[in-house]
Amino acid sequence: MIIHLPKHIEHAHVEMLAQEYGALFFVRNDVYVMVTHHTMTELPDALAQMAIEYWAMPTDMQLSSRQYNPTTHTIAIGDTYIGGDGTHQLMIAGPCAVESREQIDQSCQMLINQGIRVLRAGCYKPRTSPYTFRGLGEDGLKLLAEMRDKYGLLIATEMRDATHADKVVEYADIVQVGAKSMYDHGLLQAAGQSGKPVILKRGFGSTLQELVHCADFIMSCGNSQVILCERGIRSFENQTRFTLDLCGVAWLKQHCNLPIILDPSHAMGYAYGIADLARACTAMGVDGLLIETHPNPHLAQSDAPQQLDHHQFEIMYKSLHEVAKSVGKVLV
Numbered sequence: 001m002i003i004h005l006p007k008h009i010e011h012a013h014v015e016m017l018a019q020e021y022g023a024l025f026f027v028r029n030d031v032y033v034m035v036t037h038h039t040m041t042e043l044p045d046a047l048a049q050m051a052i053e054y055w056a057m058p059t060d061m062q063l064s065s066r067q068y069n070p071t072t073h074t075i076a077i078g079d080t081y082i083g084g085d086g087t088h089q090l091m092i093a094g095p096c097a098v099e100s101r102e103q104i105d106q107s108c109q110m111l112i113n114q115g116i117r118v119l120r121a122g123c124y125k126p127r128t129s130p131y132t133f134r135g136l137g138e139d140g141l142k143l144l145a146e147m148r149d150k151y152g153l154l155i156a157t158e159m160r161d162a163t164h165a166d167k168v169v170e171y172a173d174i175v176q177v178g179a180k181s182m183y184d185h186g187l188l189q190a191a192g193q194s195g196k197p198v199i200l201k202r203g204f205g206s207t208l209q210e211l212v213h214c215a216d217f218i219m220s221c222g223n224s225q226v227i228l229c230e231r232g233i234r235s236f237e238n239q240t241r242f243t244l245d246l247c248g249v250a251w252l253k254q255h256c257n258l259p260i261i262l263d264p265s266h267a268m269g270y271a272y273g274i275a276d277l278a279r280a281c282t283a284m285g286v287d288g289l290l291i292e293t294h295p296n297p298h299l300a301q302s303d304a305p306q307q308l309d310h311h312q313f314e315i316m317y318k319s320l321h322e323v324a325k326s327v328g329k330v331l332v
């Protein structure tokens with residue numbers, strides 16, 4: 001159950017009530033937002049006396065549910081936004097990982113030439129083999145900060161685990177929680193307390209309910225700037241890296257009040273499918289795309305097969321404008 005309480009109630013009193021009902025709470029727009037487990041279906045008397053409004057919720061998809069808040073959250077991204085009236089599709093692009101100053105600088109130049117605002121690149125890579133490149137760590141974050149200063153791009157980068165969560169929050173404009181750490185509660189909490197937009201990627205073995213519960217973990221810390229990302233789930237099919245769950249995206253659009261972006265790069269795993277998938281995702285009217293592109297994909301130290309070269313990226317990006325327009329969106 002979600003309960004709104006007026007701000008004039010003493011904090012200590014709200015704390016005591018929260019403890020009594022096993023609830024979480026935070027302050028937003030001058031009200032206390034208290035959330036209990038969904039099995040509370042009747043408002044207790046002690047809360048009924050002071051509640052402004054309340055919502056009995058059928059599941060623990062609560063703060064992220066359209067039953068609570070029917071309009072999609074608007075999330076500011078620099079001088080633009082996503083969500084809200086749904087007229088914008090954000091392009092987030094860049095290499096899988098920061099590898100060198102030269103590589104990331106070339107990536108930025110391409111993005112700037114295309115009028116793209118958000119650079120993505122990982123510095124802490126969650127790899128499947130311990131013997132592969134795991135990212136440049138803080139040196140990579142410093143290069144990203146350098147690029148932000150030089151080009152005015154916003155930086156989206158991943159926190160892989162709690163050992164460097166603070167560092168990523170310090171450097172990033174948009175914090176990414178990756179598919180492999182969707183369930184890391186330390187990271188969800190760090191993302192919730194970051195005060196920054198968060199890209200929450202769906203774990204490849206996770207249900208939609210599990211994804212939205214993780215979104216609620218972040219939102220219940222008081223941060224409603226959560227962007228859900230579908231990046232492919234594991235199915236019986238193994239000719240492609242993962243299976244992009246577009247039915248799931250339709251479900252999220254229907255039931256969830258958060259913007260949704262799609263990552264065809266990690267889903268497909270091969271560069272040849274990405275442009276078609278990006279157009280298909282755009283035709284679905286999603287709020288954004290996350291695409292991996294590298295100045296020299298064959299030299300990439302991670303996810304080489306799926307990264308578009310800059311020429312391929314530019315052709316794909318150009319083709320998206322018309323598709324976006326046909327579903328009432330503009331690319332930002």
Ligand code: PEP
Pocket residue numbers: 096122126177178179180201231266
């Ligand atoms: C990434 O975006 O570079 C990444 C590691 O993706 P995922 O968490 O979806 O595997």
Ligand code: MN
Pocket residue numbers: 096097266292302303
């Ligand atoms: Mn990658």
